[in-house]
Amino acid sequence: MDIKLRKTWNENHKILSEIILKRAEHTRAIQLFLSQHSLLHSSSISETPLVTLEDEMLKNLDETTFRQYPVPNPDTKNSIAWHLWHITRIEDMTMNILLSNEQQVLFAENWLEKMNIGFTHSGNDMSEKEIALMSSKIDINSLKAYRTAVGKRTRQVVSSLQPGQFKGKVEQNRIKRLFEENAVSQNSKWLADYWSKKNIAGLILMPATRHIFLHLNKCIRIKDRLHKLQAKPK
Template sequence: MDLSQRKQWNENHKKLTNIILKPSENQISIELFLNQHRLLHSSRMSNSPVATLEDALVKDLLEETFRRYPVTAPDTRNSIVWHIWHITRIEDMTMNVLVNNDKQVLYTGDWDKKLKVNYPHSGNEMTEFEIADLSANIDIQALLDYRIEVGRKTREIVSCLSTREFKQKVDAGRINILKEQNSVKEEASWLLEYWGSKSIAGLILMPATRHIYLHLNKSIRIKQRIQKSKNIECLDEGADIL
């Protein structure tokens, strides 16, 4: 996605916000969501005919850059790996448990084992040790594959929602399921309260779209900062050799 496409994404998100609760716009809302969501995952997830924001992130992304923690950035210290894992975990738990009253993909696909890290929660309020451990040890290919499966399940779920369902408040019983599964750390209990105050439409407009968009953009800025610096170092080393 280039700059003009990102601007269009923002405009379409505003449009989706304005129409998602209108019964006459239900099918248009779903189609618009699917298009917005497609652009936030790997093009492999939906066979997207255009390059996506995630494609832009992973193109030429070095594993060292992917895993580096802490990073030097104005608005985060967390690694790109952490950002990708965080948005995927939140999409998984909000769409599959809170919206669909079903099991998380993390467990149905044994991703909790394939990822090779033992963190069942959203990543909010993690300690520095935990973030460093996740950044160094998570299986990156498994993470990207898990993300694809989560994205595809989200699309199945949202494709079947009616305006009436979009208007429904998040069920308190489903919030309790996430609590029992330790999907949110005790220190981050505010997140469950936040989700509990939302409608299903509110979850569609944030965890399943806007939240992902913000973290992918942040990750791209981290990548640019680190790899630009690395390229300069390589040039300097070359100059010394010459």
């Protein structure tokens, strides 16, 4: 995903924001979302011929760089592993609890065991010790597979929305589910409060798209900086 395509993505996200609540534009909004979303996951999900932002992030990404924590970046010290896991958990819980009120993908195929981690929450307000542990232990291939499964489910969920549903508010019983399933920790109650004020369109425009875009860009900056440091003569 080169600079030109990133610019186009941002322009299209603005268009999506403008049309998503217009009932007459429902079909167009769904199609634009699917196009935007496809560029934030592996190209294998939608079989797009374009190099996606995730494709770019994973290219030449070695395991040491993937797991390194903390990282020497000015805007984050969290590992690429944490960022990738965080955006996937956020997408899973918002699309499958808050939007569709269905089972999280996390629990559908025993992903916790496959990923070799015990954390089910979003990762917000994680301690340094927890981030270091997760970064060192998580199974990389299983994390990628979990991310693919979440992305595919999101596309199914959003494609099934009917005209007018983007205006629907997030139901409070679904906010309650976030805590019951330890998707959001008590220390991150602010996050649940934030989502509780959103409508379905708000979930589409941030957790399912913009949030992923921002974190994948951070991952690319982390990778590039660490590779430059590794290349410096000692």
